[in-house]
Amino acid sequence: xxxxxxxxxxxxxxxxLAVLALVFALSVNPGLLSTGSMIGWSTSQLxxxxxxxxxxxxxxxxxxxxxxxxxxxxxxxxxxxxFEAGWPxxxxxxxxxxxxxxxxxxxxxxxxxxxxxxxxATFATSFVLLGLTLQIRSAPGGxxxxxxxxxxxxxxxxxxxxxxVFVLVLLLWGLVARSAxxxxxxxxxxxxxxxxxxxxxxxxxxxxxxxxxxxFTALSGxxxxxxxxxxxxxxxQPYTLLTIAGAVIGxxxxxxGTGSGYGxxxxxxxxxLTSDIALGIGVSPxxxxxxxxxxxxxxxxxVVRAGRWLKAKSDSTVTRSAFETKGKAA
Amino acid sequence: xxxxxQGISRDFGPVRALDDVSLAIGPGECRALYGGNGSGKSxxxxxxxxILSAGAGRVLVDDRPLARTSPAEARALxxxxxxxxxxxxxxxxxxxxxxxxxxxxxxxxxxDRRGADAAAHAALKRVGLAGLRGRRVELLQTGExxxxxxxxxxxxxPRYLIIDELTSAMHASEVEIFAGLLAEHLAAGGGALFxxxxxxxxxxxxxxxxxxxxxxxxFEGALADVADDDLVKWAGxxxxxxxxxxxxxxxxxxxxxxTGLRPLPGARPxxxxxxxxxxxxxxxxxxxxxxxxxxxxAGLQPAVAGERVTxxxxxxxxxxxxxxxxxxxxxxxxxxxxxxxxxxxxRENMQAPFVAMKGRPMPDDAAILAALxxxxxxxxxxxRPIGGLSGGNQQKILVARCLLLNPQVIVAEDCxxxxxxxxxxxxxxxxxxxAHVQGAAVIVTSSDDQELAGLCDRVLVLDxxxxxxELSKVEQTLDAQAIVSAYMKQxxxx
Numbered sequence: 007x008x009x010x011x012x013x014x015x016x017x018x019x020x021x022x023l024a025v026l027a028l029v030f031a032l033s034v035n036p037g038l039l040s041t042g043s044m045i046g047w048s049t050s051q052l053x054x055x056x057x058x059x060x061x062x063x064x065x066x067x068x069x070x071x072x073x074x075x076x077x078x079x080x081x082x083x084x085x086x087x088x089f090e091a092g093w094p095x096x097x098x099x100x101x102x103x104x105x106x107x108x109x110x111x112x113x114x115x116x117x118x119x120x121x122x123x124x125x126x127a128t129f130a131t132s133f134v135l136l137g138l139t140l141q142i143r144s145a146p147g148g149x150x151x152x153x154x155x156x157x158x159x160x161x162x163x164x165x166x167x168x169x170x171v172f173v174l175v176l177l178l179w180g181l182v183a184r185s186a187x188x189x190x191x192x193x194x195x196x197x198x199x200x201x202x203x204x205x206x207x208x209x210x211x212x213x214x215x216x217x218x219x220x221x222f223t224a225l226s227g228x229x230x231x232x233x234x235x236x237x238x239x240x241x242x243q244p245y246t247l248l249t250i251a252g253a254v255i256g257x258x259x260x261x262x263g264t265g266s267g268y269g270x271x272x273x274x275x276x277x278x279l280t281s282d283i284a285l286g287i288g289v290s291p292x293x294x295x296x297x298x299x300x301x302x303x304x305x306x307x308x309v310v311r312a313g314r315w316l317k318a319k320s321d322s323t324v325t326r327s328a329f330e331t332k333g334k335a336a
Numbered sequence: 337x338x339x340x341x342q343g344i345s346r347d348f349g350p351v352r353a354l355d356d357v358s359l360a361i362g363p364g365e366c367r368a369l370y371g372g373n374g375s376g377k378s379x380x381x382x383x384x385x386x387i388l389s390a391g392a393g394r395v396l397v398d399d400r401p402l403a404r405t406s407p408a409e410a411r412a413l414x415x416x417x418x419x420x421x422x423x424x425x426x427x428x429x430x431x432x433x434x435x436x437x438x439x440x441x442x443x444x445x446x447x448d449r450r451g452a453d454a455a456a457h458a459a460l461k462r463v464g465l466a467g468l469r470g471r472r473v474e475l476l477q478t479g480e481x482x483x484x485x486x487x488x489x490x491x492x493x494p495r496y497l498i499i500d501e502l503t504s505a506m507h508a509s510e511v512e513i514f515a516g517l518l519a520e521h522l523a524a525g526g527g528a529l530f531x532x533x534x535x536x537x538x539x540x541x542x543x544x545x546x547x548x549x550x551x552x553x554x555f556e557g558a559l560a561d562v563a564d565d566d567l568v569k570w571a572g573x574x575x576x577x578x579x580x581x582x583x584x585x586x587x588x589x590x591x592x593x594x595t596g597l598r599p600l601p602g603a604r605p606x607x608x609x610x611x612x613x614x615x616x617x618x619x620x621x622x623x624x625x626x627x628x629x630x631x632x633x634a635g636l637q638p639a640v641a642g643e644r645v646t647x648x649x650x651x652x653x654x655x656x657x658x659x660x661x662x663x664x665x666x667x668x669x670x671x672x673x674x675x676x677x678x679x680x681x682x683r684e685n686m687q688a689p690f691v692a693m694k695g696r697p698m699p700d701d702a703a704i705l706a707a708l709x710x711x712x713x714x715x716x717x718x719x720r721p722i723g724g725l726s727g728g729n730q731q732k733i734l735v736a737r738c739l740l741l742n743p744q745v746i747v748a749e750d751c752x753x754x755x756x757x758x759x760x761x762x763x764x765x766x767x768x769x770x771a772h773v774q775g776a777a778v779i780v781t782s783s784d785d786q787e788l789a790g791l792c793d794r795v796l797v798l799d800x801x802x803x804x805x806e807l808s809k810v811e812q813t814l815d816a817q818a819i820v821s822a823y824m825k826q827x828x829x830x
Contacts, residue, residue: 186439186447189428193436196427203387203423204488205408205437263427321475322601 014320016257017269019309023255024272027279034287041164048168049159049233051278053078053226054248056175058256058274059267060110060222061249063182067215068195068262069117069124074223075246076135077109079239081227083139086148086237095151103224109135110220114213121209132246139239146238155235168233175225179267182218191215196263251302252277255309276305337398338362339415339496339527341384344393346376348724351716353379355551356393361496361527366518368538368559369531370567371548372756377531378420378726380548381500384529385417386410397496411437416494418485420501420531420727420754421673426474430465431456433473434488459487463513477623479510479783486514490521497521497528501727503537504754505670505783507622508820515541533756534784535564568757588612589648591777592633592745596642599625603801605642610745615771615778617792619785619819625801626781627749633779634667634747635660647744662693664744668734670753675734678723682708682715685722686737699740707736711762728755735763738770746770748780752787764791789816797822 064071256273258265395402397413440451463483547555631637635657653659797805805822807814
């Protein structure tokens with residue numbers, strides 16, 4: 007029974023995939039386990055790992071967030087601008103979290119209350135955010151406070167601080183996943199009409215899911231700021247599609263209602279590793295994109311097919327055992 | 337203390353679904369809401385529960401008005417509803433579904449798992465399904481889903497319960513559970529509005545009745561004062577659900593030969609044959625393998641090892657529904673969720689199977705209209721979305737589609753679920769014609785044994801995946817009592 011719950015979990019295939027990718031990455035580049043490499047890897051991925059949780063919130067409510075990349079970039083350059091204006095670190099962090107919530111609230115209001123299509127609405131806001139980003143800073147530059155950047159790029163007892171910070175993010179996510187809201191969001195995403203008929207305020211739930219997604223976008227933007235130490239209007243742009251790919255590989259359904267944040271993170275780890283592997287095996291940069299794309303496609307196909315197969319198998323075990331117990335009872 | 341619906345009117349496009357209808361339900365009263373398909377019953381139920389807004393009129397719950405179109409508000413005022421199309425979310429577990437609207441919390445925002453489980457356990461225990469609270473709803477059997485829907489409606493301790501066609505997909509034993517809970521609810525001073533097509537159930541559960549016809553209230557009063565014949569006449573049929581002795585079956589050649597069938601996992605394999613020109617019913621308690629047989633024949637379910645089916649001698653491509661449809665097997669289910677393209681037009685829904693069958697000419701509008709006329713289907717033009725019609729009329733369109741297809745075999749899975757007596761007769765006449773005149777082999781199931789006995793030439797009674805009785809109209813061994821005693825005998829022996 008317990009074992010079935012493990013292998014039939016929607017994140018299981020992504021976990022297997024992430025482990026395989028990690029083993030492969032280590033085999034081509036054994037130095038990856040050194041503290042220095044770990045710091046490099048985790049600081050380059052922390053923003054993506056955090057952003058995928060925001061994407062998961064949007065997807066769970068049968069939405070999508072195409073403005074993740076632009077949102078993270080805006081927070082990044084806005085934070086640097088505030089630092090340059092002499093704001094203290096704590097003040098910047100609070101201001102950026104508020105900015106993230108506002109971005110999320112804007113997306114949420116368009117989708118939940120004005121009932122615009124989430125794909126198109128967030129596609130449009132992504133340009134608004136990108137425009138604002140480029141207004142603030144059109145080229146990479148600026149600098150974050152040295153102490154914070156040193157901390158993020160440091161290690162404690164051989165473990166990169168970026169990873170320790172991400173453990174805190176996962177603990178925060180644990181609260182989300184255990185909340186009453188999460189159950190209601192899953193219901194809304196799985197079947198909005200029936201959820202409404204059941205008495206759920208589906209519009210408000212959708213708005214809230216984007217507001218919370220905005221919070222993770224802001225966290226991601228702050229992490230990028232402190233890991234990279236500078237403002238870059240384009241650094242996080244690929245996050246939009248990388249988070250969607252990561253979440254889906256991690257077992258989150260584009261149709262809403264199924265999946266988990268932990269699975270999405272595993273998916274994002276896999277997505278992030280593919281480019282590291284391509285680098286590690288030393289192919290020409292001109293081939294890299296092609297290889298990364300093919301690995302992603304394979305991962306997606308394997309995960310989706312395997313996930314369906316495992317689910318069907320688990321379901322038939324459940325219904326069969328139900329039949330057998332009924333037979334015994336009669 | 338009453339639930340009052342006052343002067344309710346409601347239009348859907350050009351169709352006036354309700355026209356100045358009023359009704360009231362007091363404590364301990366179970367009021368039947370009766371009428372034909374499209375008479376406005378479901379619309380009325382939905383307005384009372386805040387799903388739909390009324391064009392005119394108002395809803396008062398114990399003198400407090402239902403001000404917004406919101407199921408949450410209706411629920412807060414004390415109205416609970418069970419939906420004909422269910423309000424359960426398939427991906428969530430039964431327990432999660434039960435606590436959705438009112439999630440037990442810790443610290444205000446965390447889900448209180450233990451509290452939620454206890455609440456679900458208490459609610460499900462009332463319908464005898466407490467053991468299923470960890471199972472996803474999509475894995476439940478149909479009757480179980482309706483019982484869970486009932487438990488969910490009762491969960492908020494409503495003073496008024498609106499029951500829309502809950503029992504039509506339930507088996508007799510499940511109806512008993514419902515009956516007990518309803519009696520409890522009424523004895524505690526609650527009221528209920530009971531929407532159903534089954535006259536015996538109306539008689540059994542209700543004391544007052546409101547009858548709708550084409551959106552207008554045509555009768556209101558004590559149920560004891562009206563005769564069944566009047567009710568059926570009002571429902572739009574004009575004649576009772578008569579069961580004419582079907583003409584002598586053609587006793588045609590064997591059209592479908594199925595060997596090595598395993599209707600239930602682990603059951604011994606069985607062989608079945610279906611003749612052309614014959615309507616064969618598959619009866620028994622729910623989920624004894626009926627579904628597997630029908631879905632296998634329709635290609636909607638992969639074959640288990642050893643299963644083989646031939647159609648007029650040619651092997652069927654089991655598991656390939658498109659190929660099987662092209663070979664001449666049509667499938668009709670009473671579950672409209674999986675049958676209709678709700679947002680598409682009536683015309684497109686009628687044409688849909690032809691798209692899959694390359695080489696068959698598309699039926700033109702004249703043919704479509706002729707087929708619809710045969711079933712007396714009320715619609716405001718075949719250019720309108722099918723989803724705007726009442727459930728019963730949608731169902732009739734699905735059956736009318738078979739007229740155009742002229743299939744060799746029709747597989748009908750509880751295809752008159754939730755439709756009124758008159759429409760049911762229309763569907764029966766059509767199935768008989770397809771079998772007895774056009775020579776199709778018709779294979780039906782029904783949650784209503786009376787219907788099986790009336791419609792079929794032959795009924796196979798299943799139990800645990802085995803045929804335990806074969807009843808035939810020609811040999812005069814077929815009636816509803818015989819079906820029930822066949823499976824009940826088995827039940828007692830076990």
